[in-house]
Amino acid sequence: MIQEDALVLDQKQISDKYFKLTLKSQFISNNSKPGQFVNVKVSPSITPLLRRPISIHKINKENNSFDLLYEIVGAGTEILSKRKVGEKISVLGPLGNGFTIKNTPALLVAGGMGVAPLYFLAEEMKKASIDAVILIGGKRSDSINCEEDFKKLGFNVFVTTEDGSKGEKGLIINLLRNHLNRQAIYACGPKAMLKEISKMAAHKKIGCQVSMESYMACGIGSCKGCAVKTKSGYQMACKDGPVFNAEEIIW
Amino acid sequence: MVKIAGIEMKNPVMAASGTFGNEYSKLIDINKLGAVISKSVTLKPKAGNPPPRICETPAGMLNSIGLQNEGLDAFIKTTIPMFSLFEVPLIVNVAGETIEEYVHICKQLSKHSTVKGLELNISCPNVKKGCITFGIDPKATEKLVKAVRKSTKLPLIVKLTPNVTDITQIAKAAVKGGADVLSLINTVLGMAIDIKTKKPKLANITGGLSGPAIKPIAIRMVYQTAQAVKVPIIGVGGITTVEDAVEFFYAGASAIQVGTGSFIDAQAIIKIIEGLKRYQI
Numbered sequence: 001m002i003q004e005d006a007l008v009l010d011q012k013q014i015s016d017k018y019f020k021l022t023l024k025s026q027f028i029s030n031n032s033k034p035g036q037f038v039n040v041k042v043s044p045s046i047t048p049l050l051r052r053p054i055s056i057h058k059i060n061k062e063n064n065s066f067d068l069l070y071e072i073v074g075a076g077t078e079i080l081s082k083r084k085v086g087e088k089i090s091v092l093g094p095l096g097n098g099f100t101i102k103n104t105p106a107l108l109v110a111g112g113m114g115v116a117p118l119y120f121l122a123e124e125m126k127k128a129s130i131d132a133v134i135l136i137g138g139k140r141s142d143s144i145n146c147e148e149d150f151k152k153l154g155f156n157v158f159v160t161t162e163d164g165s166k167g168e169k170g171l172i173i174n175l176l177r178n179h180l181n182r183q184a185i186y187a188c189g190p191k192a193m194l195k196e197i198s199k200m201a202a203h204k205k206i207g208c209q210v211s212m213e214s215y216m217a218c219g220i221g222s223c224k225g226c227a228v229k230t231k232s233g234y235q236m237a238c239k240d241g242p243v244f245n246a247e248e249i250i251w
Numbered sequence: 252m253v254k255i256a257g258i259e260m261k262n263p264v265m266a267a268s269g270t271f272g273n274e275y276s277k278l279i280d281i282n283k284l285g286a287v288i289s290k291s292v293t294l295k296p297k298a299g300n301p302p303p304r305i306c307e308t309p310a311g312m313l314n315s316i317g318l319q320n321e322g323l324d325a326f327i328k329t330t331i332p333m334f335s336l337f338e339v340p341l342i343v344n345v346a347g348e349t350i351e352e353y354v355h356i357c358k359q360l361s362k363h364s365t366v367k368g369l370e371l372n373i374s375c376p377n378v379k380k381g382c383i384t385f386g387i388d389p390k391a392t393e394k395l396v397k398a399v400r401k402s403t404k405l406p407l408i409v410k411l412t413p414n415v416t417d418i419t420q421i422a423k424a425a426v427k428g429g430a431d432v433l434s435l436i437n438t439v440l441g442m443a444i445d446i447k448t449k450k451p452k453l454a455n456i457t458g459g460l461s462g463p464a465i466k467p468i469a470i471r472m473v474y475q476t477a478q479a480v481k482v483p484i485i486g487v488g489g490i491t492t493v494e495d496a497v498e499f500f501y502a503g504a505s506a507i508q509v510g511t512g513s514f515i516d517a518q519a520i521i522k523i524i525e526g527l528k529r530y531q532i
């Protein structure tokens with residue numbers, strides 16, 4: 001891991017609340033794996049104080065940069081969205097353990113912003129010739145991201161929205177029921193969704209990895225702030241996770 | 252070189268308890284620090300409090316970690332040998348529920364040459380028993396420090412809580428008990444409520460406030476304490492820049508600790524050490 005002031009190469013507004021930020025970093029672009037994240041100091045000021053954890057979304061080897069895909073949910077992400085090309089942003093990473101890629105047909109399940117790390121994962125699966133199906137769920141059509149990007153990798157993508165404005169109407173869990181023939185599940189999204197997926201996976205005896213969210217301070221395992229309750233006691237989402245085997249989690 | 256409580260240090264800048272683990276050795280050269288203070292060590296392993304354990308507040312953060320740590324035996328078996336690989340002095344922060352516990356832990360730690368000093372945590376606001384219950388009562392403080400003093404020859408730092416009406420009373424009691432040095436402040440008891448859910452943001456309901464928000468409180472208490480006692484004082488609370496550190500020296504501190512500042516900038520502590528060279532303190 002490294003802490004560095006990374007140059008902003010690009011900042012694109014994808015839709016109302018979603019942004020894609022490209023940062024230059026030789027080290028991070030060459031040493032990261034899917035599921036890992038960076039802890040971002042959105043501004044040099046003391047408000048907001050703490051760094052914000054954001055998943056590594058895509059690596060751009062051609063210019064030693066990486067992308068973050070993020071949603072504005074509060075003050076920190078709002079400030080991040082205002083940072084401009086040419087400025088520098090302090091990032092700490094790559095952090096966390098990342099997904100363990102299994103050489104079996106995969107099911108990637110993303111709730112909302114959960115697509116962010118799963119796109120990086122899908123790219124690696126494509127490189128390793130692993131077949132993957134991608135499910136994306138969200139509240140409305142504008143909370144569905146990356147559908148076309150996954151398709152470009154040659155994977156099948158299924159979309160569901162709660163209001164039916166895109167794809168099937170309903171919850172992602174209903175969509176999941178049709179895909180329980182796959183051998184490994186990789187999921188990222190809201191905790192309630194991950195809990196349901198993990199129940200279903202356990203029932204069908206499918207290996208399932210989930211990326212857990214937690215509030216973080218240090219991001220490296222020192223402060224014990226980001227505890228996740230597991231069968232082997234509290235584990236740190238930033239260091240032992242954020243990816244856990246679903247059966248390990250006490251929901 | 253400086254000498255704090257008889258401990259030789261390269262400089263008077265230390266990493267504060269609970270905010271700095273060996274993980275930071277991947278980001279900075281920790282041998283450059285004056286000292287590293289360990290996370291509080293308790294007799295038995297402690298699981299800590301349920302999450303959420305932290306939340307951000309204006310220019311600060313609340314934490315209710317609940318002293319999660321591996322316990323004395325594991326600390327001796329793994330953490331001490333790990334730190335023996337570094338040159339930086341290790342000061343072990345100790346927390347207990349009873350006087351006997353503090354005494355036992357300190358005695359055991361004193362057998363290890365890697366341990367250069369002890370810091371008694373009588374100020375954690377996030378555990379139900381012991382700890383802060385000593386630190387808010389001058390008599391209990393004196394009794395505890397006296398008992399520990401008898402059990403070890405190691406330099407003894409006593410870490411004070413700001414959650415009292417008059418910190419100088421506690422400071423005097425700690426010195427009377429035999430403290431070589433005082434460190435202050437630990438976190439300020441606080442609380443935050445999520446107005447959407449109408450529930451406390453921390454599962455523990457209350458937590459300890461740290462970061463720039465508490466710096467004026469820490470400065471005031473260091474100043475008051477420096478007027479009241481003759482032992483050296485280590486200032487801690489909200490230090491993120493060299494200017495913050497300098498302010499503590501002017502308030503009467505002989506050394507400082509950086510806590511939350513390391514989360515924001517892992518290099519902050521190194522920048523402070525470098526920056527202090529420009530000041531005559």
Ligand SMILES: Cc1cc2nc3c(=O)[nH]c(=O)nc-3n(C[C@H](O)[C@H](O)[C@H](O)COP(=O)(O)OP(=O)(O)OC[C@H]3O[C@@H](n4cnc5c(N)ncnc54)[C@H](O)[C@@H]3O)c2cc1C
Pocket residue numbers: 037048052053054055056069070071072073074075076077078113116117212213214215216242
């Ligand atoms: C390992 C990890 C990877 C992440 N990856 C991404 C990503 O790729 N893209 C992205 O948009 N977001 C991601 N997040 C979530 C992101 O960290 C938060 O949205 C961000 O910190 C919010 O900051 P803020 O100041 O804008 O909002 P705040 O004002 O801090 O909070 C606004 C709202 O968001 C919730 N929230 C804030 N921080 C977190 C958190 N750490 N976990 C869960 N809920 C939170 C709060 O409860 C509140 O309701 C990730 C989180 C983790 C732990």
Ligand SMILES: Cc1cc2nc3c(=O)[nH]c(=O)nc-3n(C[C@H](O)[C@H](O)[C@H](O)COP(=O)(O)O)c2cc1C
Pocket residue numbers: 223224225267268269270290291314316318344372375410436437438460461462463465487488489490508509510511512
């Ligand atoms: C996450 C966290 C954990 C802490 N754990 C301990 C601890 O185990 N023992 C202790 O004496 N102080 C602990 N502290 C208090 C700090 O050492 C320090 O006194 C306090 O945070 C104020 O300094 P700061 O504003 O520089 O962080 C902790 C603080 C934080 C933020």
Ligand code: FES
Pocket residue numbers: 215216217218219220221222223224225226236237238239
């Ligand atoms: S954020 Fe500090 S231990 Fe995970």
